[in-house]
Amino acid sequence: MSEKLTNTIRRLRFDAGEMTQQALADKVGVTRQTIIAIEQGGYTPSLVLGMKIAHAFNKTIEEVFRLELL
Amino acid sequence: MNRIQKVSWLMVITQGSALLLAVVAVAVLYCLFGFPVAKSGLGFLGIAGIGGLGPLIFRKDPGVVTCDERDRAINSTAAKSGFGASYVVFYLLCMGVFFAKGMQGMVSVEVLALICMLAGITAFLVHGLTILILYGREKANE
Numbered sequence: 001m002s003e004k005l006t007n008t009i010r011r012l013r014f015d016a017g018e019m020t021q022q023a024l025a026d027k028v029g030v031t032r033q034t035i036i037a038i039e040q041g042g043y044t045p046s047l048v049l050g051m052k053i054a055h056a057f058n059k060t061i062e063e064v065f066r067l068e069l070l
Numbered sequence: 071m072n073r074i075q076k077v078s079w080l081m082v083i084t085q086g087s088a089l090l091l092a093v094v095a096v097a098v099l100y101c102l103f104g105f106p107v108a109k110s111g112l113g114f115l116g117i118a119g120i121g122g123l124g125p126l127i128f129r130k131d132p133g134v135v136t137c138d139e140r141d142r143a144i145n146s147t148a149a150k151s152g153f154g155a156s157y158v159v160f161y162l163l164c165m166g167v168f169f170a171k172g173m174q175g176m177v178s179v180e181v182l183a184l185i186c187m188l189a190g191i192t193a194f195l196v197h198g199l200t201i202l203i204l205y206g207r208e209k210a211n212e
């Protein structure tokens with residue numbers, strides 16, 4: 001059984017007053033490249049980073065990340 | 071391109087150039103002058119040392135965060151790959167000498183140093199290549 005992690009970070013950024021990737025990166029303490037990689041699905045963040053991202057948008061982690069079992 | 075990628079590029083170029091030039095030089099000198107003189111072509115391996123200047127040449131990235139968990143994960147994977155590759159090269163070279171010379175054979179001590187140097191160059195070369203591949207794979211999706 002394979003799995004795929006998707007996220008809504010890009011949409012949440014635009015909903016949060018068109019927050020830039022750099023602004024989000026500064027908020028959660030990572031580089032802009034990492035935010036890009038997470039948005040594109042190229043990198044799976046750690047639990048702590050995932051929760052920081054969710055906290056940055058005042059959302060729960062399940063509202064930001066979704067695991068699809070294929 | 072971040073600092074880690076720049077240092078990796080320098081490492082790949084210097085290590086690759088050192089290996090390539092050494093092989094070509096030894097081959098050419100061997101054809102022209104034979105084996106004892108051909109060994110002097112190994113001097114090109116010294117170019118590999120320039121890769122160590124990378125952290126001095128490339129300054130710290132601007133911004134608050136210069137290295138995060140993803141960078142550390144990529145570096146960790148690259149280090150493991152480099153170590154694994156160098157171990158394989160070291161093992162193959164040692165066993166190659168053993169099978170070439172046999173149980174009663176003898177080799178000059180410089181062969182030991184050469185094996186260690188080649189394993190070391192392999193480690194840094196594979197480390198740099200792995201970093202570039204892992205960053206590049208994600209960049210393709212940007």
